[in-house]
Amino acid sequence: GERTLAMIKPDGIVGNHTHFIKTTILASSFTILQEITLQLDRHTAQGFYAEHSSRTFFPDLIDFITSAPVLIMVLDKVSAVSDWRALIGPTDASKAKLTHPHSIRAMCGVNVQRNCVHGSDSTKSAAREISFFFNHTDSGGNVSEHDEL
Numbered sequence: 001g002e003r004t005l006a007m008i009k010p011d012g013i014v015g016n017h018t019h020f021i022k023t024t025i026l027a028s029s030f031t032i033l034q035e036i037t038l039q040l041d042r043h044t045a046q047g048f049y050a051e052h053s054s055r056t057f058f059p060d061l062i063d064f065i066t067s068a069p070v071l072i073m074v075l076d077k078v079s080a081v082s083d084w085r086a087l088i089g090p091t092d093a094s095k096a097k098l099t100h101p102h103s104i105r106a107m108c109g110v111n112v113q114r115n116c117v118h119g120s121d122s123t124k125s126a127a128r129e130i131s132f133f134f135n136h137t138d139s140g141g142n143v144s145e146h147d148e149l
């Protein structure tokens with residue numbers, strides 16, 4: 001199959017949505033190949049979201065994503081990248097509640113920032129993000145360098 005990176009964000013962990021989200025993942029025929037719970041530090045969060053570093057919401061995003069632990073998973077399925085994006089729904093959870101009411105973000109998220117889950121947006125992004133957390137690279141974070149819970 002294909003691999004993608006999924007993350008349950010701090011609002012999903014604190015809001016106790018982990019069990020529902022993992023059940024939904026498995027019911028949707030994904031295999032969870034790897035998973036780890038991490039408390040991201042600011043440096044790691046900034047590296048993960050580097051593409052957004054010039055955006056006005058970037059400081060708020062870093063505050064949010066470092067506010068509590070996250071659960072990071074490598075998912076495997078045919079068309080894993082697009083299937084996971086479809087399952088999580090639009091970025092803005094408040095809009096998702098209207099347009100994609102059965103999506104994970106509609107059911108578990110709150111707004112454009114507190115949207116409960118992350119999904120790689122392309123196979124290229126998926127490769128970068130999986131390496132960032134699960135293989136050692138010079139540029140990225142590595143689980144051995146972070147605070148595994």
Ligand code: GTP
Nearest residue numbers: 057060061090091112113114115117118119120121
């Ligand atoms: P990810 O799967 O988390 O990458 O979300 P996405 O691909 O649907 O959205 P994008 O990559 O554009 O944005 C990354 C994250 O930044 C979003 O998931 C939100 O948590 C946050 N974000 C995006 N746009 C906004 C915004 O306009 N305001 C705020 N406060 N946060 C935003």
Ligand code: MG
Nearest residue numbers: 118119120121
């Ligand atoms: Mg994105």
